[in-house]
Amino acid sequence: MEGYVDVVVLGTGLTESITASALSKAGYKVAHIDFNPYYGADEASLSLDELIHWVDERSSLESEDANSYLESQKSQFISISRSASKLPQSRQYSLSLAPSLIPSVGPIISSLVSSGVARYGGYRLLERVGVYDISGTIKAVPGSKEDVFKNKDISLVDKRRLMRFLMFAAGEFEDKKEIDGQENTPFLDFLKISFSLNEEIAAVIAYSLAYCVSASDTTLPALLRIRKYLHSAGRYGASSFLVGHYGGSGEIAQGFCRTAAVAGGIYVLGRRVTAITGPVPQPISEDESTKLSSYSVELEDFPEKLSCNLIISSQDHVLPHLLPTAKHIPPSTPSSGMQPYSFIARCIAIIDRPISFSQQSSALETEGIEDSASSLDEPPLQQNIDTAVLVFPPSSLPGGSATTAVHVLITGEACMATPNGKWTVYLSMPLLEHSSSPESILKPYLKAALSLTTPSSADSSTEPLFATYYIQRLRCSPTPSHPFPSRASDPSSTVLITPPPSTLLPESSDSATINAEAVFRAAIHTLRYVHSTAGSANFDDGETESFWPAIEADPADEADEW
Incomplete structure (x- = not known):
């Protein structure tokens, strides 16, 4: 026919x-x-x-x-709001409505390889993960076990506790006594009680390794994410993550x-x-x-x-x-183990100065436990970074949220995403309700990130060249307890x-x-x-x-x- x-x-x-x-x-x-x-x-x-x-x-x-x-x-x-100004070289920007990281081991990588789609695109290792400190500096996240032990800000006792947790998280922990009955415990509490980790170490693990967004996020989903990311380290380089081109x-x-x-x-x-x-x-x-x-x-x-x-x-x-x-x-x-957020505040900003990760590393997370990912494989700390994640834990920014983390993804020319000398900054923050404008929510975080940029000239502005802010209403998905009315078990349902x-x-x-x-x-x-x-x-x-x-x-x- x-x-x-x-x-x-x-x-x-x-x-x-x-x-x-x-x-x-x-x-x-x-x-x-x-x-x-x-x-x-x-x-x-x-x-x-x-x-x-x-x-x-x-x-x-x-x-x-x-x-x-x-x-x-x-x-x-x-x-939705945006800057009134327009920039030249529009077609040299590839701006994502849904910025993402690709774990080096997982379903998307398997499908890219198995389908043959991998040959159609390019990918770059995530170079750096940093945690914003209330002092106004970035604490760069160590990229290997070796980096953890070289860190002078962690006591020997805390290093041993940290490595004990990482070995636990990388293994088959489902039947271990540490997690028995603790699956739905807030992850931060689990880290402090079961592994005697202090508040600072526990917070960095939760928000920068497990990518939790609040102190109430539960233990088992966070551990499952950490295990996947730990196993991803070393496959294509020191980082656990890739960033897709364009x-x-x-x-x-x-x-x-x-x-x-x-x-x-x-x-x-x-x-x-x-x-x-x-x-x-x-x-x-x-x-x-x-x-x-x-x-x-x-x-x-x-x-x-x-x-x-x-x-x-x-x-x-x-x-x-x-x-x-x-x-x-x-x-x-x-289940992500997170609260049922209804909205997410987003910002896409274009800047003309790189965010510097030159501060002394004192964050306490590690993205891998294998020695194969040597610190020599990564850019030196003083180098301007082309692909990075910056995490603002709750209460890390005066005037910011005391309950929710903000994650920032930075991409530049090496990702084929911007012209030379430009970078894109993506900010996102989950919300339980929509009561304030996205600009009022996220602009303080953008300003904090821009305060960390390396000046390109004496008259450089701390304002982005372009920015748009908006709230995304999250789509409701059916769950076993709250299914949508549909013929879910009927194979004759011909609309999926x-x-x-x-x-x-x-x-x-x-x-x-x-x-x-x-x-x-x-x-x-x-x-x-x-x-x-x-x-x-x-x-x-x-x-x-x-x-x-x-x-x-x-x-x-x-x-x-x-």
């Missing part, structure tokens, strides 16, 4: 893009559609002009092209879309879905003996309709009339809604990948059910054993991809 595909995927976020790629490589016909003229959806990497258009479109009270997608976006991204998640999503297109996927960007009707029986064989219940999808400025058996969509892209019968795929990542990824800086890419595999398997299950009920003789209902099919080795790719 002309215009027929197995699946229509709406939205090119990382979860949807990985799903589309996996389905295409598994032999299904996929059409992938996005209202936006770029890949990545809410995780897109945008030029500066594109970011300004994104801000203006979502902050305007009226829109010439009102539709359900834009209305959903305006309810998700609120209290903005990270959006560029990676585009790589998966490229792989799907190579496998036969159809891509339509910048076009609105005007109508979806059905499902109605449609013949798929010449004698019309086999009929599948198909949706008819109409696109703006497209004369031909698409017919499909299954629709996969992000929450923003799905048309409202499909929601009552849709199946919402629950997130597959374990993808879950949102984690908003934790080092978890978002991995969680999107895990979610994508869950959506992929639900899609396979539904497609097999639909074809079996239609009596399709040519349909292969064999078992899909792996997320990604084996790829043939290319001699040209035998060199290290990273």
Whole structure:
């Protein structure tokens, strides 16, 4: 049948893009559609002009092209403001709507390699992690066991306690006596009680190694994150993390879309879905003996309709009339152990001076316990850093939050994200409620970070060249105790809604990948059910054993991809 595909995927976020790629490589016909003229959806990497258009479109009270997608976006991204000035070289910026770190071991790395998408992108090691101290300085985080023992600010007794904890966290701790009955204890209390760590050491471990955001974050999820990050150290270098080129998640999503297109996927960007009707029986064989219940999808400025058996969509892209019968795929990542935050305050700022990590290192975290990651592998402390994370623990900034940490990601020219001499600073802070403007919340942290920059000239300003602030309303995900009303256990549910990824800086890419595999398997299950009920003789209902099919080795790719 002309215009027929197995699946229509709406939205090119990382979860949807990985799903589309996996389905295409598994032999299904996929059409992938996005209202936006770029890949990545809410995780897109945008030029500066594109970011300004994104801000203006979502902050305007009226829109010439009102539709359900834009209305959903305006309810998700609120209290948006930006600098009035525009900068030259707009296309040399790749600014991420969802900045992230990539653990060197984990689901996203496995999918990048197994799918072949790794060859389409570039990655840089995270060079430094620092903790902001109430004294107004950065305490650089040691990068190895050797650095911990060379640190003169930690007593020998505390070093032994710290290393005992790191050995515990890197191992199979689930059945150890230290954690028995303590799984839901606040992680900071667990560190102080079970390992006799002092307040300062415990805080640095919690906020800079486990990436907790408050003192109430629980123990087991924090330990699981730490173990993953410790095991990531040394795989590609001293750091546990990689930073994707060209903005990270959006560029990676585009790589998966490229792989799907190579496998036969159809891509339509910048076009609105005007109508979806059905499902109605449609013949798929010449004698019309086999009929599948198909949706008819109409696109703006497209004369031909698409017919499909299954629709996969992000929450923003799905048309409202499909929601009552849709199946919402629950997130597959374990509980973060954090409070149920409803919002996240974000800032994207461009600066023309590097943030210096030249202060004496006295932070107490380590990203690895193996001697293979020598401190000689890292840039010297006085060197300006191109990729770094700066953590503001609660109460570390006068006038800042006393309960919630702020995480800052810094990227520069070496990440292909900015022109020469420019850096992007991303700030994020989870919120339980939206009661203040994002600028009033985050500007003190941005000013504190800018106070640590290295002056480029005598008249350099401490203000960013450009900044935008906004609140992101976090999408509700179904849980076992609070499921969305849907036919969740019914394989005949032919509309699948993808879950949102984690908003934790080092978890978002991995969680999107895990979610994508869950959506992929639900899609396979539904497609097999639909074809079996239609009596399709040519349909292969064999078992899909792996997320990604084996790829043939290319001699040209035998060199290290990273």
